[in-house]
Amino acid sequence: MSFKEQLTAWARQVDEALHNYLPPADAYPAVLHEAMRYSVFAGGKRLRPILVLAAAKAVGGNTDKIMPVACALELIHTYSLVHDDLPAMDNDDYRRGRPTNHKVYGEATAILVGDALLTLAFELVARCGEDCPPAAVNRVAREIAQAAGSRGLIGGQVVDLLSENKQIESSVLEYIHRHKTGALFRAAVRAGAILGGAGEAQLAALTTYAEQMGLAFQIKDDLLDIEGDEAKIGKPVGSDIKNQKVTYPSLYGLDGARRMADEAAREAVTALNIFGPEAEFLRLMMHFIINRDH
Amino acid sequence: MSFKEQLTAWARQVDEALHNYLPPADAYPAVLHEAMRYSVFAGGKRLRPILVLAAAKAVGGNTDKIMPVACALELIHTYSLVHDDLPAMDNDDYRRGRPTNHKVYGEATAILVGDALLTLAFELVARCGEDCPPAAVNRVAREIAQAAGSRGLIGGQVVDLLSENKQIESSVLEYIHRHKTGALFRAAVRAGAILGGAGEAQLAALTTYAEQMGLAFQIKDDLLDIEGDEAKIGKPVGSDIKNQKVTYPSLYGLDGARRMADEAAREAVTALNIFGPEAEFLRLMMHFIINRDH
Numbered sequence: 001m002s003f004k005e006q007l008t009a010w011a012r013q014v015d016e017a018l019h020n021y022l023p024p025a026d027a028y029p030a031v032l033h034e035a036m037r038y039s040v041f042a043g044g045k046r047l048r049p050i051l052v053l054a055a056a057k058a059v060g061g062n063t064d065k066i067m068p069v070a071c072a073l074e075l076i077h078t079y080s081l082v083h084d085d086l087p088a089m090d091n092d093d094y095r096r097g098r099p100t101n102h103k104v105y106g107e108a109t110a111i112l113v114g115d116a117l118l119t120l121a122f123e124l125v126a127r128c129g130e131d132c133p134p135a136a137v138n139r140v141a142r143e144i145a146q147a148a149g150s151r152g153l154i155g156g157q158v159v160d161l162l163s164e165n166k167q168i169e170s171s172v173l174e175y176i177h178r179h180k181t182g183a184l185f186r187a188a189v190r191a192g193a194i195l196g197g198a199g200e201a202q203l204a205a206l207t208t209y210a211e212q213m214g215l216a217f218q219i220k221d222d223l224l225d226i227e228g229d230e231a232k233i234g235k236p237v238g239s240d241i242k243n244q245k246v247t248y249p250s251l252y253g254l255d256g257a258r259r260m261a262d263e264a265a266r267e268a269v270t271a272l273n274i275f276g277p278e279a280e281f282l283r284l285m286m287h288f289i290i291n292r293d294h
Numbered sequence: 295m296s297f298k299e300q301l302t303a304w305a306r307q308v309d310e311a312l313h314n315y316l317p318p319a320d321a322y323p324a325v326l327h328e329a330m331r332y333s334v335f336a337g338g339k340r341l342r343p344i345l346v347l348a349a350a351k352a353v354g355g356n357t358d359k360i361m362p363v364a365c366a367l368e369l370i371h372t373y374s375l376v377h378d379d380l381p382a383m384d385n386d387d388y389r390r391g392r393p394t395n396h397k398v399y400g401e402a403t404a405i406l407v408g409d410a411l412l413t414l415a416f417e418l419v420a421r422c423g424e425d426c427p428p429a430a431v432n433r434v435a436r437e438i439a440q441a442a443g444s445r446g447l448i449g450g451q452v453v454d455l456l457s458e459n460k461q462i463e464s465s466v467l468e469y470i471h472r473h474k475t476g477a478l479f480r481a482a483v484r485a486g487a488i489l490g491g492a493g494e495a496q497l498a499a500l501t502t503y504a505e506q507m508g509l510a511f512q513i514k515d516d517l518l519d520i521e522g523d524e525a526k527i528g529k530p531v532g533s534d535i536k537n538q539k540v541t542y543p544s545l546y547g548l549d550g551a552r553r554m555a556d557e558a559a560r561e562a563v564t565a566l567n568i569f570g571p572e573a574e575f576l577r578l579m580m581h582f583i584i585n586r587d588h
Binding site: 027028033036079083086088089107108112114115116122127133134138139142146151154157161162 | 317321322323325326327330373377380382383400401402403405406408409410412413414416417419420421423427428429431432433435436439440442443444445448449451452453455456
């Protein structure tokens with residue numbers, strides 16, 4: 001299977017699994033379950049669940065058994081977007097070219113949709129204990145919660161909000177992205193690796209891969225906001241500049257940011273040197289992320 | 295130790311543990327961690343964690359080892375209050391006589407405080423896997439997530455919001471309370487029982503206890519809103535009537551509601567008949583809840 005075929009196949013499997021794990025759209029109370037599905041099936045690229053599966057495969061693990069954990073990462077990502085878009089936060093009306101959750105279902109429901117997706121994520125992680133060693137599942141649950149928590153993703157969002165319209169230093173920018181984006185990528189890769197039975201050296205290598213990949217991903221995101229195609233990224237180009245947001249390009253210039261992204265991508269791939277062909281998907285994934293157009 | 299002494303001792307232990315589990319108030323980003331502590335240390339009675347401990351004790355389990363799970367239940371309860379109080383939801387300015395979280399820290403932070411408390415709750419449950427059988431911890435994590443999720447606590451809140459200013463039927467009122475309040479009480483008791491090593495008959499008896507106790511608790515809450523002492527309950531008496539909220543007293547009358555609460559309390563205690571003195575605390579707890587003045 002080519003990289004693109006594997007990517008598409010896993011994305012489809014994740015979508016199917018999410019359909020099964022989410023309560024039916026007409027389950028009582030229907031407005032809540034319909035609204036949960038609205039944001040989960042909104043055209044996400046499923047990068048985080050695919051990273052869970054790819055990391056497990058790289059260490060020779062079974063990818064079917066860890067599907068609940070893969071989907072949990074996508075639910076946490078989705079909940080964070082739904083809450084970030086709220087009027088009290090970033091106040092965004094559109095996401096991936098569609099009205100945001102609260103524009104369709106109202107603020108109260110959107111808050112509860114986020115809460116419910118986050119809660120379901122941890123239900124799915126726990127459910128994985130049926131097919132995977134329970135102690136490993138507990139370890140993974142703990143790491144995912146830390147990555148998503150007040151010293152992870154949520155901490156990153158708080159500092160991001162505090163930094164609005166401020167000239168921040170590079171260390172703060174780095175904090176925001178390492179926590180708001182990086183932590184969940186890292187948890188995804190580590191979860192797949194741990195559940196797949198990684199040894200310590202493998203886990204360390206994959207952790208470096210994830211950290212550098214998360215950085216490259218974020219810089220690329222900033223670059224797309226300047227150089228991207230509006231129709232493809234699903235939101236207006238130049239919104240960071242308009243909102244006076246400090247980004248990698250605004251701090252380091254376009255060329256400087258591009259160099260940083262390339263360097264991070266190279267380090268990510270280098271970290272995989274201890275692996276053979278079983279990590280080829282992860283290598284190509286890094287290329288895919290750095291060359292994506294949306 | 296008398297009931298009151300045990301109640302106070304456990305509440306103090308829970309408070310101490312919460313102090314240890316929550317990130318320090320000055321941990322970065324400090325505003326978030328300070329705001330988390332503001333709502334967690336707001337004079338809660340710690341009923342849910344105490345139920346976890348008491349249920350474990352009733353089946354001969356170790357209460358120290360399950361403290362993380364006990365605290366997790368309190369964090370979930372607190373997160374639900376912080377989100378329920380938001381302007382988009384119940385829009386409450388006061389809770390237990392103090393300004394609500396969003397009145398002090400703003401809406402964005404209050405949303406993130408709730409998210410962070412919910413996430414920390416699942417981190418604590420997973421952490422319990424260090425001292426308790428990991429498979430039991432997974433089972434408990436799953437039950438707690440279900441109780442807190444879209445077909446539990448969150449579903450109850452959605453239906454509650456949908457029912458505002460409407461004349462609802464008794465079946466809807468029952469749905470709201472069984473999910474919004476009852477589910478978490480039930481999960482608390484079952485978590486303590488499962489981690490304490492309960493047999494199937496014990497678990498079934500404790501589940502009945504929890505369900506009837508949750509109902510009695512809710513009816514008592516409704517009654518306090520009519521008959522209570524404002525200074526003691528920390529909010530204006532009569533707010534349900536003012537907000538035209540359907541409650542047990544509004545549907546069944548004061549006497550009818552009192553009878554229902556007494557009946558539920560009696561059934562709760564009857565369910566404990568298979569236990570000896572090891573469940574005495576739970577019996578007295580039922581009396582405490584039905585006779586409380588706040």
